Amino acid sequence: xxxxxxxxxxxxxxxxxxxxxxxxxxxxxxxxxxxxxxxxxxxxxxxxxxxxxxxxxxxxxxxxxxxxxxxxxxxxxxxxxxxxxxxxxxxxxxxxxxxxxxxxxxxxxxxxxxxxxxxxxxxxxxxxxxxxxxxxxxxxxxxxxxxxxxxxxxxxxxxxxxxxxxxxxxxxxxxxxxxxxxxxxxxxxxxxxxxxxxxxxxxxxxxxxxxxxxxxxxxxxxxxxxxxxxxxxxxxxxxxxxxxxxxxxxxxxxxxxxxxxxxxxxxxxxxxxxxxxxxxxxxxxxxxxxxxxxxxxxxxxxxxxxxxxxxxxxxxxxxxxxxxxxxxxxxxxxxxxxxxxxxxxxxxxxxxxxxxxxxxxxxxxxxxxxxxxxxxxxxxxxxxxxxxxxxxxxxxxxxxxxxxxxxxxxxxxxxxxxxxxxxxxxxxxxxxxxxxxxxxxxxxxxxxxxxxxxxxxxxxxxxx
Amino acid sequence: xxxxxxxxxxxxxxxxxxxxxxxxxxxxxxxxxxxxxxxxxxxxxxxxxxxxxxxxxxxxxxxxxxxxxxxxxxxxxxxxxxxxxxxxxxxxxxxxxxxxxxxxxxxxxxxxxxxxxxxxxxxxxxxxxxxxxxxxxxxxxxxxxxxxxxxxxxxxxxxxxxxxxxxxxxxxxxxxxxxxxxxxxxxxxxxxxxxxxxxxxxxxxxxxxxxxxxxxxxxxxxxxxxxxxxxxxxxxxxxxxxxxxxxxxxxxxxxxxxxxxxxxxxxxxxxxxxxxxxxxxxxxxxxxxxxxxxxxxxxxxxxxxxxxxxxxxxxxxxxxxxxxxxxxxxxxxxxxxxxxxxxxxxxxxxxxxxxxxxxxxxxxxxxxxxxxxxxxxxxxxxxxxxxxxxxxxxxxxxxxxxxxxxxxxxxxxxxxxxxxxxxxxxxxxxxxxxxxxxxxxxxxxxxxxxxxxxxxxxxxxxxx
Numbered sequence: 024x025x026x027x028x029x030x031x032x033x034x035x036x037x038x039x040x041x042x043x044x045x046x047x048x049x050x051x052x053x054x055x056x057x058x059x060x061x062x063x064x065x066x067x068x069x070x071x072x073x074x075x076x077x078x079x080x081x082x083x084x085x086x087x088x089x090x091x092x093x094x095x096x097x098x099x100x101x102x103x104x105x106x107x108x109x110x111x112x113x114x115x116x117x118x119x120x121x122x123x124x125x126x127x128x129x130x131x132x133x134x135x136x137x138x139x140x141x142x143x144x145x146x147x148x149x150x151x152x153x154x155x156x157x158x159x160x161x162x163x164x165x166x167x168x169x170x171x172x173x174x175x176x177x178x179x180x181x182x183x184x185x186x187x188x189x190x191x192x193x194x195x196x197x198x199x200x201x202x203x204x205x206x207x208x209x210x211x212x213x214x215x216x217x218x219x220x221x222x223x224x225x226x227x228x229x230x231x232x233x234x235x236x237x238x239x240x241x242x243x244x245x246x247x248x249x250x251x252x253x254x255x256x257x258x259x260x261x262x263x264x265x266x267x268x269x270x271x272x273x274x275x276x277x278x279x280x281x282x283x284x285x286x287x288x289x290x291x292x293x294x295x296x297x298x299x300x301x302x303x304x305x306x307x308x309x310x311x312x313x314x315x316x317x318x319x320x321x322x323x324x325x326x327x328x329x330x331x332x333x334x335x336x337x338x339x340x341x342x343x344x345x346x347x348x349x350x351x352x353x354x355x356x357x358x359x360x361x362x363x364x365x366x367x368x369x370x371x372x373x374x375x376x377x378x379x380x381x382x383x384x385x386x387x388x389x390x391x392x393x394x395x396x397x398x399x400x401x402x403x404x405x406x407x408x409x410x411x412x413x414x415x416x417x418x419x420x421x422x423x424x425x426x427x428x429x430x431x432x433x434x435x436x437x438x439x440x441x442x443x444x445x446x447x448x449x450x451x452x453x454x455x456x457x458x459x460x461x462x463x464x465x466x467x468x469x470x471x472x473x474x475x476x477x478x479x480x481x482x483x484x485x486x487x
Numbered sequence: 488x489x490x491x492x493x494x495x496x497x498x499x500x501x502x503x504x505x506x507x508x509x510x511x512x513x514x515x516x517x518x519x520x521x522x523x524x525x526x527x528x529x530x531x532x533x534x535x536x537x538x539x540x541x542x543x544x545x546x547x548x549x550x551x552x553x554x555x556x557x558x559x560x561x562x563x564x565x566x567x568x569x570x571x572x573x574x575x576x577x578x579x580x581x582x583x584x585x586x587x588x589x590x591x592x593x594x595x596x597x598x599x600x601x602x603x604x605x606x607x608x609x610x611x612x613x614x615x616x617x618x619x620x621x622x623x624x625x626x627x628x629x630x631x632x633x634x635x636x637x638x639x640x641x642x643x644x645x646x647x648x649x650x651x652x653x654x655x656x657x658x659x660x661x662x663x664x665x666x667x668x669x670x671x672x673x674x675x676x677x678x679x680x681x682x683x684x685x686x687x688x689x690x691x692x693x694x695x696x697x698x699x700x701x702x703x704x705x706x707x708x709x710x711x712x713x714x715x716x717x718x719x720x721x722x723x724x725x726x727x728x729x730x731x732x733x734x735x736x737x738x739x740x741x742x743x744x745x746x747x748x749x750x751x752x753x754x755x756x757x758x759x760x761x762x763x764x765x766x767x768x769x770x771x772x773x774x775x776x777x778x779x780x781x782x783x784x785x786x787x788x789x790x791x792x793x794x795x796x797x798x799x800x801x802x803x804x805x806x807x808x809x810x811x812x813x814x815x816x817x818x819x820x821x822x823x824x825x826x827x828x829x830x831x832x833x834x835x836x837x838x839x840x841x842x843x844x845x846x847x848x849x850x851x852x853x854x855x856x857x858x859x860x861x862x863x864x865x866x867x868x869x870x871x872x873x874x875x876x877x878x879x880x881x882x883x884x885x886x887x888x889x890x891x892x893x894x895x896x897x898x899x900x901x902x903x904x905x906x907x908x909x910x911x912x913x914x915x916x917x918x919x920x921x922x923x924x925x926x927x928x929x930x931x932x933x934x935x936x937x938x939x940x941x942x943x944x945x946x947x948x949x950x951x
Contacts, residue, residue, distance in 0.1 A: 140650035
């Protein structure tokens with residue numbers, strides 16, 4: 024399965040004009056200018072604020088709550104696998120960073136260097152981790168002595184810095200980002216191989232079960248694999264609007280390359296010498312950007328219910344002469360009932376905004392469901408439910424509220440996934456010749472093509 | 488309540504010799520050389536590994552699990568208060584960093600500067616956050632327009648860097664550390680004042696309820712308050728071995744100083760102009776260091792049960808001719824029963840280590856309770872429980888296991904707190920003259936003295 028590289032072009036960071044509150048409506052349509060649309064939606068939905076250092080972004084509560092939800096799923100899962108959290112330093116010396124040649128070649132151009140503290144020059148410049156293989160592995164070598172010290176399985180939740188110069192894009196390509204990075208060492212290659220796939224499956228679940236995004240699991244080409252590793256697997260999402268695949272998360276088998284460089288050896292159970300097999304694997308805040316790109320629409324963000332910090336917003340719709348107090352009370356008890364049943368419901372009873380303004384406001388923020396309660400609803404002992412994903416309006420008797428809302432939230436989660444999958448699958452094109460390949464690529468297709476992963480492939484194909 | 492400043496001297500980072508497993512026993516006694524003892528205990532208990540950059544330390548799973556336990560308490564508490572998590576960039580421009588004069592004076596000597604990326608010089612050097620007031624507040628100014636935008640209450644869990652040159656000490660004084668930093672803005676000073684104290688109370692609970700360390704709440708002197716703030720409150724712990732107080736966590740009212748510098752203004756409900764009142768508050772991985780210092784002993788670490796990732800370790804004690812299988816099975820079911828009852832029990836059935844070695848090993852790691860099961864215990868249908876805090880040995884019928892262990896864990900938590908409190912209180916000395924003050928200080932006392940917090944105080948006291 025071949026896709027164009029995962030860089031998505033958006034306009035560079037720029038100062039937005041001051042704004043009083045969430046901007047209503049989008050100036051750009053998703054189909055008209057995808058990059059502009061993306062920049063607009065992440066800011067207007069209050070996920071991101073552009074920062075005065077290019078390529079750095081502020082992750083607002085709306086974004087961080089999604090990150091926390093994914094963490095609340097992933098962290099216990101890896102703990103069940105016997106992986107423990109640790110925290111290694113942000114800094115690494117030049118000396119250590121350069122130990123693995125291919126690895127440093129891959130990362131060197133993007134490394135940020137600290138050279139001063141206060142007014143003093145440091146004796147030697149110190150790098151900020153772009154990833155932590157070289158930070159951690161000297162200590163793996165120290166901690167691992169015998170086969171009983173294996174497997175060693177660590178993970179950390181942290182920030183990393185890659186000072187990229189091309190197309191900084193919120194979430195997708197930022198100079199600092201948050202991620203988890205797992206680093207494990209095994210006595211036996213098969214154990215490492217197996218873990219690579221177990222982690223990959225967790226990444227699939229992050230995307231498919233939580234973010235409602237279909238992904239394809241697979242092995243990266245030699246050219247695209249992790250610098251210094253043996254092989255790289257990944258989950259790949261697809262953005263129909265750009266016709267590009269986007270790398271969702273990677274699970275690498277590092278083989279013994281790093282073990283050789285850092286001398287991570289152990290005495291095996293027969294008294295012989297062994298060398299460990301290592302993995303590293305990571306997913307980052309990029310997940311959130313992919314979610315915005317796949318589900319967002321011309322009204323703004325669309326959040327899958329499982330990751331939405333507020334799943335429901337309840338809005339009173341008072342008309343002239345209506346009993347405002349009774350409507351408000353009904354709104355409150357509706358929100359309370361939903362929260363008591365374990366859903367996450369917000370209440371918007373602000374008096375200085377019209378119901379219409381509120382609808383647009385919460386649509387922009389991607390809240391999966393809105394519940395409207397007006398005098399007529401009160402009379403009929405019902406609430407009106409409006410779905411963010413497809414705009415459907417459903418009147419629900421108050422007695423069935425909790426059950427119905429739960430049902431609709433589940434349905435939204437499924438519908439978002441299914442819609443995304445249909446759109447993606449409609450883009451898949453099977454090709455057999457180079458001409459077909461190029462045509463499909465230019466038509467923004469996801470290409471299923473023969474692939475031998477040898478460098479000689481170009482000549483073979485053109486000689487056919 | 489006056490105490491000496493909170494710097495605790497320990498030996499600088501040095502390469503430890505390679506070691507195969509947790510070193511058994513401590514080379515230095517706590518009473519003989521507190522600094523050396525501390526360095527040894529944090530390494531031997533596998534909390535810390537020294538790193539090849541001075542002042543940076545690796546936080547191993549044993550340390551991070553404590554950090555996570557504190558976070559699991561604190562984070563939901565602040566969310567209940569309406570505080571939301573966000574994430575602001577690691578970097579800040581020189582320009583912005585220098586906006587508040589007193590603030591930058593306080594931090595400038597410790598700021599690490601990035602000046603290069605890859606092989607290129609940056610156009611302007613960029614600072615790594617020593618704290619995030621100046622990172623965040625330009626955006627507070629942008630987001631806060633009217634009184635309805637208030638209060639704005641954000642928090643982030645992150646790393647910060649302070650490139651200190653004096654006495655780096657694991658947890659206590661490190662160049663990079665983990666913390667949470669809360670930043671809030673209010674329309675009314677009284678609301679800010681109230682939050683300062685609510686947060687301070689949460690910090691007290693972190694120390695007293697979780698880490699079993701008595702702390703004193705109070706207001707810092709003008710000299711010691713946060714650079715650029717209005718007033719600083721803190722919880723202060725006391726280390727009897729050094730006779731020094733140690734700042735446990737701080738909750739600052741920043742007043743309107745930063746609001747002035749960053750122009751954080753708002754339109755009040757009458758259409759007039761207001762300026763916000765701000766707080767910032769933080770606790771860091773220092774908490775863990777204080778815990779080690781207060782509870783640790785000559786056998787190593789002592790963990791309060793509430794923060795111990797393993798609260799109990801079960802160890803088989805097979806003698807010659809004993810039924811090893813039955814003993815092992817009893818150990819397994821003991822651990823399982825405790826885990827099923829919501830406690831955290833580990834099993835150490837490794838065959839290549841003697842029971843005696845294991846006792847020392849787990850004592851070094853501070854596990855609150857050890858359960859030994861030998862042939863005689865099996866016969867009597869009992870287990871032997873040994874407390875880490877006071878060495879008491881208790882035989883418990885297997886039928887009462889869960890209930891008894893729960894009871895003993897609670898008792899250990901209380902005993903650690905009470906013992907620490909007694910030791911601290913025994914050091915409190917009330918003084919009235921400068922001579923008494925100096926004598927008490929040299930005797931490692933915690934001094935309760937008149938304090939007017941005016942700069943003229945020296946003259947007044949010496950003229951008495």
